[in-house]
Amino acid sequence: MKIIEWNCQGAFRKKNNKILALKPDILVVTECESEVKLEFGKSTEKPNDFFWYGNGHKGIGIFSYCDYKFELLKEFNPKFSYIIPLKVSDKKSSFLLFAIWAKDNVENPEIGYITQVWLALEYYSRLLNLNSIFIGDFNSNQIWDDKHKVNYNHTAVVEFFKRNDIFSLYHEQNKVAHGQEKEHTFHMYRKIEKPYHIDYCFASSEFLKTGFDIQLCKPNEWLEHSDHVPMIIQLNKPQKKMELNNSLLDNIIHKTNKLNSLTITKFDKIINQIKTKATKYDFKQKQEEKMEIFEAMERIIEIDKHITELIKNGY
Numbered sequence: 491m492k493i494i495e496w497n498c499q500g501a502f503r504k505k506n507n508k509i510l511a512l513k514p515d516i517l518v519v520t521e522c523e524s525e526v527k528l529e530f531g532k533s534t535e536k537p538n539d540f541f542w543y544g545n546g547h548k549g550i551g552i553f554s555y556c557d558y559k560f561e562l563l564k565e566f567n568p569k570f571s572y573i574i575p576l577k578v579s580d581k582k583s584s585f586l587l588f589a590i591w592a593k594d595n596v597e598n599p600e601i602g603y604i605t606q607v608w609l610a611l612e613y614y615s616r617l618l619n620l621n622s623i624f625i626g627d628f629n630s631n632q633i634w635d636d637k638h639k640v641n642y643n644h645t646a647v648v649e650f651f652k653r654n655d656i657f658s659l660y661h662e663q664n665k666v667a668h669g670q671e672k673e674h675t676f677h678m679y680r681k682i683e684k685p686y687h688i689d690y691c692f693a694s695s696e697f698l699k700t701g702f703d704i705q706l707c708k709p710n711e712w713l714e715h716s717d718h719v720p721m722i723i724q725l726n727k728p729q730k731k732m733e734l735n736n737s738l739l740d741n742i743i744h745k746t747n748k749l750n751s752l753t754i755t756k757f758d759k760i761i762n763q764i765k766t767k768a769t770k771y772d773f774k775q776k777q778e779e780k781m782e783i784f785e786a787m788e789r790i791i792e793i794d795k796h797i798t799e800l801i802k803n804g805y
Contacts, residue, residue, distance in 0.1 A: 491515040491556065491727050495689060497591075497627045497676075497718035498522060500548060503533040505715045510535050512722065515556040516578070520591040520627045522551030543574050550574055550589045550626070557581070563617075564772060565741035567784060570610035575617070577736060583728040586617060590626030604630035605642040611650050616744035618654040620732050623725075624692040627676075627718065631687055632669030644668065655695045659704040659723060660687075673706045675721060680713045691723050700726040738783065739768040745787060752801065753794040761790065 494514040498505060502522050509517065517537075522528075524544060528551070530536040539554040541562065550572060552560060557580040566575055572591040577584060595602035601609060607628060611618070628647075635643040648668055651657065661668060674685035691704060703724040712719045746754065746761055754761065767783050 491558075491725055493518070493623070493625065493691070493723045493725065494720050495625045495627075495691065495723075496520075496720040497689065497716060499716035499718065502551065503528050506534050508712075508715065509720060510555075512720070513555070515554070516558060516587070517551075517553040517555065518587075518589045518625055519551045519553070520572075520589075521548045523547070524549065541574070541576060543571070550591050552576065552587070552589050554578075560587075561736065564736050564738045564775065565614070567610075567613055568781075569784065570606055570613065573607065573610040575614060577734060579731065582731070584731045584734075585728050586620050586622040586732075586734075588614075588622065588624040588626075590624060590628060592627065592629045600639075603638070604628060604644050604647055605638055608642045608647050608650060611647065615654075616741060617734075618656065620734060621694050621696050621728050622656065623694075623697065624651070624656070625690070625721075625723075627689050629688050631671075632667075651692050656692050657695065657698060659691045659693055659698070659702055660706075660721075662698060663702070663704055674709070674719075675706060676718050677709055677713055678717065680717045682709055682713065685709075689718060689721050691721060693725070696728070697725050702726075737768075738771050738780065739765060742768045742783070742787060745791065749790070749794045750798050750801065753790065753797050756797075757790055757793070760786070764790070 492514050493516045494509065494512055495518040496509055497520040500521050502519055522542065524542055525540060528534040537553040537555050539559045541552045541560045543549050554560060558578050561577040563575040563577060572593055574589040576587045576589065578587045590607065592603050592607050595606065630644045632644045635645050640646065666672065671687035674687050675689035676686045678684035678686065705722045707719040707722065709719050742765055764783055764786050767779060771779050771783060
């Protein structure tokens, strides 16, 4: 299968013919317009399936031009609004696709950009043992490590992936370290003399074992359309369906199992209430209830950190 990722720098409907001529099976477009503006069948070739998440003007668009269908995971957390977890499946196979557009966080700058990616990986940690692809505009490179907290910078994210047997296809194929890339995905102000490597495709080792190829398009062919160039990935499709229960409850159970035993004992009633609400959400999927569950679980986790610290200090 051919997966193409591209930050189109907006107005995708006016420039999609060039990228669609490359015949992607799955196309991931950041800074993409919503379905209303894309005008499928008129301004944009109609895909077999499509998912978009954004703010009304720009977001992430994921297009399927093959038999694959998309299903948003119920544990999707809008706190990590531009890290979109999708189950991708056809009749014979399935895998997880995380479409990523790492942005700033106006309300809390300290958790924007690559830090948000790290926090999202921690949140979705129960899924990382499944066959997965993480692809998009990470807006990050190891050369900027000192601009972020050590535990949450680019190197920390790469190590997080590595601990879960997930690797950058570009770096694996080209045998190059992060921060020492010879090709670039982004040219600031569309100037050839201002190059950076900030788009990535990380994939589970199962994809690497069956063979892959990754190529970056030439900037002189694309800079008139965007400050990013497309990334083209060829992968073999998985041979089977993965075992995944698309459930918010499973996410909550995973997180409560990691709590200190004292926290579980002291807050047993509240934890059970959270689980009950998560079960109801899995059936009814009311967004307001989902946000209440997230907020309650975050408070429990924060309390657990304090309890664990107190125990560590001998209290």
